[in-house]
Amino acid sequence: EQQDMVEVGKSSGSLLRLAVFLGLPFSILVLPFLKVIISILYGVAYEPAYDAAILMFASSTFIALGSVISSTIIGVGRMWVALGLNAIWLGCFLASMFTIVPENGTEGLAGSYAIAYSIYLFSLIWYFHSRFKANTLKLLPVIAAYFPVMIIFLLEISTLDFILRLAYGVGMAALFCVIGYGFVLEKQERELFGKVLRRIRKAV
Numbered sequence: 041e042q043q044d045m046v047e048v049g050k051s052s053g054s055l056l057r058l059a060v061f062l063g064l065p066f067s068i069l070v071l072p073f074l075k076v077i078i079s080i081l082y083g084v085a086y087e088p089a090y091d092a093a094i095l096m097f098a099s100s101t102f103i104a105l106g107s108v109i110s111s112t113i114i115g116v117g118r119m120w121v122a123l124g125l126n127a128i129w130l131g132c133f134l135a136s137m138f139t140i141v142p143e144n145g146t147e148g149l150a151g152s153y154a155i156a157y158s159i160y161l162f163s164l165i166w167y168f169h170s171r172f173k174a175n176t177l178k179l180l181p182v183i184a185a186y187f188p189v190m191i192i193f194l195l196e197i198s199t200l201d202f203i204l205r206l207a208y209g210v211g212m213a214a215l216f217c218v219i220g221y222g223f224v225l226e227k228q229e230r231e232l233f234g235k236v237l238r239r240i241r242k243a244v
Contacts, residue, residue: 045116049172052112054229056168059105060179061220061233064186065213067101071193072205091194095150098190102157105183109164112172125167129160158187175226182216182224 074093078086113122133156140148140155162180169176189212193205221230 049174053174056108065216068213072209092150095154099153099157102161106161132156132159
């Protein structure tokens with residue numbers, strides 16, 4: 041059974057590394073457009089929701105990455121583990137909600153989601169590495185580096201011109217692509233990604 045879990049960990053770990061490599065830069069690229077999207081969908085009056093939208097979008101990124109691991113855990117029959125990890129999420133969410141929401145309102149609630157899902161994702165990666173012997177701990181500093189990028193969007197970039205926000209987002213996304221390709225992906229995953237790019241180039 042342990043050998044089977046190791047084999048499952050290899051395939052799911054590869055999927056997770058690819059998800060981090062592709063997902064984080066894409067998420068950063070979307071952040072500069074959130075204010076524009078909000079204005080188009082709801083009107084200029086809703087632009088103050090920009091900060092909450094950033095935090096909720098970050099939460100959705102963590103959810104997408106975590107689903108790779110959580111589905112694997114459930115798939116091998118570790119339901120109680122999945123329940124325990126979800127209990128960690130619930131505890132973190134409630135604790136942060138009661139701490140942050142009274143002073144910060146909507147932004148506090150969105151921040152509570154982001155905090156809870158980030159801790160949930162880190163817990164998933166730690167468990168996945170320890171039980172499935174997947175080489176995923178190296179993803180933690182890369183995911184942690186996503187937080188300063190998001191915080192800068194929250195504190196400073198939201199007041200700047202769209203072109204400056206876009207330049208910052210593109211620069212950070214490019215940096216995460218370089219880090220992801222050189223540090224996150226393993227040799228076989230880089231080869232796979234190269235084959236996909238070559239096929240796309242031929243199709244175009």
